[in-house]
Each structure stands twice: as C-alpha cells, then as structure tokens.
Amino acid sequence: MDASCQTQFARLCPCRAGLAVGILWGLGCGLVALATMFTDSYGREFVNVLGSIYPGYQVDSWIGVLLGLVWGFIDGWICGAIVAALYNCLCKCGKCCCPPKAEKAPDATDQPTAG
Numbered sequence: 001m002d003a004s005c006q007t008q009f010a011r012l013c014p015c016r017a018g019l020a021v022g023i024l025w026g027l028g029c030g031l032v033a034l035a036t037m038f039t040d041s042y043g044r045e046f047v048n049v050l051g052s053i054y055p056g057y058q059v060d061s062w063i064g065v066l067l068g069l070v071w072g073f074i075d076g077w078i079c080g081a082i083v084a085a086l087y088n089c090l091c092k093c094g095k096c097c098c099p100p101k102a103e104k105a106p107d108a109t110d111q112p113t114a115g
Contacts, residue, residue: 011091012084012087012088014080014082014084014085014088015081016084017081017084018076018077018078018080018081018084019077019080020080021076021079021083022073022074022078022080023076024076025072025073025076025079026069026070026073026074027072028072029050029054029068029069029072030068030069030072032046033047033065033068034065036059037059044059047059047068050068051068053071054067054071054072055067055071057071
C-alpha cells in the first residue's frame with residue numbers, strides 16, 4: 001500500500017461509527033414517533049413506512065415508540081458499521097483513490113533556528 005495513503009486518511013472504527021449512527025437514527029425514529037403521537041399528523045407516513053420494516057414500530061402505544069427507537073438503533077448501528085468498514089477498505093486501494101503526494105523541497109523556513 002502507498003505510504004501517502006496511510007498518512008492521508010484515518011481509519012474509522014466500525015463499532016464506534018455504528019454506535020454514533022445508531023444513536024442518531026434511533027433517537028430520530030423515537031422523536032418522530034413521539035411527535036406523531038402528540039400531533040397526530042406530523043411524520044405519520046414516515047412511521048407507517050418504517051412500521052412495515054420494523055416490527056412493532058407504531059404510535060399507538062409507548063411500547064411501539066420504544067420498539068421504533070430500538071429497531072432504529074440496531075438498523076443505524078449496522079449501517080454505520082458497514083459504511084465505516086467500506087470506507088476503510090476503499091482507503092486501502094491506494095492507487096485509484098489516493099494519488100501520491102508531491103515531495104516538498106525543504107526551504108529556509110523549515111530549518112530550526114538556534115537560539
């Protein structure tokens with residue numbers, strides 16, 4: 001692997017990226033369900049669509065809201081981990097993604113001063 005690619009890109013931890021995305025998506029699903037529960041119109045279609053994917057996700061009860069939060073966290077964690085792992089794999093290719101950096105010639109400003 002090209003050394004410039006290693007210094008140019010930092011690796012992502014799939015578990016931490018999954019945790020971050022899972023928390024955000026889970027909270028988002030839970031907050032939309034709460035908003036739908038109290039307004040009866042905001043986000044209704046969103047909850048209906050995700051309710052067809054996430055078993056038990058509905059706004060009829062607090063259990064449904066909690067299930068949406070849990071399913072959203074699990075789904076977000078999986079997606080975040082996959083994105084981080086894919087990013088790490090793509091950074092390893094080196095040749096197509098990371099062109100080598102041009103070497104910089106040292107000049108007088110790079111020299112340490114005695115003092």
